Amino acid sequence: MLTLELLEELVAFQKYGTLSSAAEHLMVTQPTITRGMKKIEEQLGVQLFDRSVRNRIRLNETGILAATEAAKLLQSYQNFENKVRNHALQKNKIIVSSVLPGPLMLLELLEAQLNCDFQFETNLITAGEVISLLDDFSTHLIFTDQEIETSDIESMYLGVEKLSVALDNFNPLAQHSSVNFKQLANLTFLADKNIGPWRDILESNIPDATFLYQEKFEAVNKLSQYSNFSFFFSKLSCNSEVMLDRFSTNSRTLVKIDDPNNSVEIFGTYHKSKRKLIQPILKKLIQNWPNN
DSSP states (O other), rough: OOOOHHHHHHHHHHOOOOOOHHHHHHHHHHHHHHHHHHHHHHHHHHHEOOSSSSTTEEEOOOHHHHHHHHHHHHHHHHHHHHHHHHHHHTTTEEEEEESSHHHHHHHHHHHHHHOEEEEOOOOOGGGGGHHHHTTTTSSEEEEEESSOOSSSHHHHEEEEEEEEEEEEEEESSGSSSEOOOOGGGEEEEEEEEEOOTTTHHHHHSTTTTTTEEEEHHHHHHHHHSOOOEEEEEEETTTSSSSHHHGSSSSSEEHHHOTTOOOEEEEEEEEEEHHHHHHHHHHHHHTOOOOOO
C-alpha cells in the first residue's frame, strides 16, 4: 500500500528534479528517496522513471501523471487534516514545557500570530524528564538544549540563545561595547532561580561572582528597580511581559557578552505522532528567531 510519505517523496522529486534536492527538502537521506521511488514502482506495478542516463533518473510520462495525481491526493489529505486539527484546537490546548525560559517567552509573544491555544508550563523541567513527559502526552512540545531522537520522539533545531548583561551605569564595564565572562568577575547579579542550563554556565565561567537567585520573575523585576545589581537577559526574553519592568529605569547599560561559552543551542522536541501539529509552530519560531 502506498503511504503518504511515499507520495510526498514522489511529489518532491517532481518539484525539485533530483534525488538529492528532494531528500534535502524532506530532511531525509538520498538513499531513502531512492528506495522510496523503487517501492512506488513496485506497488503500482508500472515504470515511472526513465533510467537511460547513467546516475540520473527522471519521470517518464506515466511518472509525471502519477506525481501530479499524488499532489492532488496530498492536498486533499491536508485539507481534511487541517479541518480536523483546527476543530480540535478550538477545544484543546497545546501544552508547552521547557528546560530553559527564553524560548517560552518568545513563543508567548507569537501566540496571537499562531492562532493556537497554548498552556505554558512555567516551572522548568529537567533533561531527564523530557522523554517520559512526551511519551505519556503530558506535554506536546518541549524546548530542549539538546537534540533528542528515539523511535517515537524527534527534535527540530530552532537557533542559538546568547546572553547579554544589564550593568549599572557607573560600572566601568558599562562603557564597553562587549565584555567576556571573566571581566564580570566579583560582581553581584540578580537572577531567576529557574534558568536551566544557564545557571551552570554562569557559575562556571564568572569567577567569584555572587548570584542573588529569586524564586519568581516578579521579585527580580522589583529588586532591579530598587538596586544597582546587574542582571542577565537574552533577545528571546527581553521583550516579554515578565521582563519589561527590568528595563523600566535608565539606571543600567545593556552590554553584549562576547564569550565562547555564551551559547546554548535550542531545539523543539515533540512526539512524532504530533509532527503535523507541532512543526508549523516551530517553523514560525524559526522565522522569528532573533539574531544574536
